[in-house]
Amino acid sequence: MNMDVLAAIQKRREITSFKETPISDTDLNKLTMALYLSPTGNNLPSREFIVITNKPLLAQLSKTTPYMQWLEQAAAGIVIIGNEELSKYWLQDASIAGGYLWLAATSLGLGAAWGAVYHSEDHSESSQRENYVRELLDIPAKLRVVAILGLGYSAIDPPPKEMYSQDTVFHLNSFGSQ
Numbered sequence: 708m709n710m711d712v713l714a715a716i717q718k719r720r721e722i723t724s725f726k727e728t729p730i731s732d733t734d735l736n737k738l739t740m741a742l743y744l745s746p747t748g749n750n751l752p753s754r755e756f757i758v759i760t761n762k763p764l765l766a767q768l769s770k771t772t773p774y775m776q777w778l779e780q781a782a783a784g785i786v787i788i789g790n791e792e793l794s795k796y797w798l799q800d801a802s803i804a805g806g807y808l809w810l811a812a813t814s815l816g817l818g819a820a821w822g823a824v825y826h827s828e829d830h831s832e833s834s835q836r837e838n839y840v841r842e843l844l845d846i847p848a849k850l851r852v853v854a855i856l857g858l859g860y861s862a863i864d865p866p867p868k869e870m871y872s873q874d875t876v877f878h879l880n881s882f883g884s885q
């Protein structure tokens with residue numbers, strides 16, 4: 708299955724329950740290509756990725772925060788790392804790569820979940836989470852660990868998203884007008 712980008716945007720949900728079916732190398736290559744081709748500020752490679760297919764490692768990574776226990780069940784994980792020394796846009800670059808990955812996964816009939824690691828408000832919490840991942844994966848201290856996405860075939864078929872009204876977030880020509 709391959710869907711166009713608008714169809715993938717409509718279909719995408721966070722999937723936190725996975726079947727045991729592995730992801731083929733062909734599909735994994737498509738997913739890494741989505742990451743590779745994602746845009747960055749000044750076209751700098753300010754984000755790097757670690758592909759995790761080792762199940763015991765996924766289980767260890769699932770303990771990075773209490774909010775990514777689903778990673779233990781995932782067929783694969785992608786750790787997104789940001790290089791703040793290389794670009795002032797490292798966080799945006801890393802985030803947009805994650806968005807591309809999520810849509811590419813949906814387009815391939817896979818589910819994905821986002822596990823936040825970097826925490827912008829609580830530096831000590833962020834350091835603790837990031838250091839846990841750095842130690843497991845030998846990531847140099849100067850690199851930031853932004854997120855871990857879990858990927859796999861969904862064990863559930865979630866309904867379409869219930870959304871707040873568009874007025875909540877859209878303005879026309881000036882703030883406050885709809």
Ligand SMILES: Cc1cc2nc3c(=O)[nH]c(=O)nc-3n(C[C@H](O)[C@H](O)[C@H](O)COP(=O)(O)O)c2cc1C
Binds near residue numbers: 719723775820
């Ligand atoms: C920046 C960001 C951080 C997130 N962090 C987590 C997380 O740590 N754990 C988790 O299970 N889901 C996390 N999510 C998933 C959101 O909770 C989820 O996307 C949101 O509730 C909307 O649901 P939907 O993806 O099905 O539309 C995160 C999503 C984003 C974009």
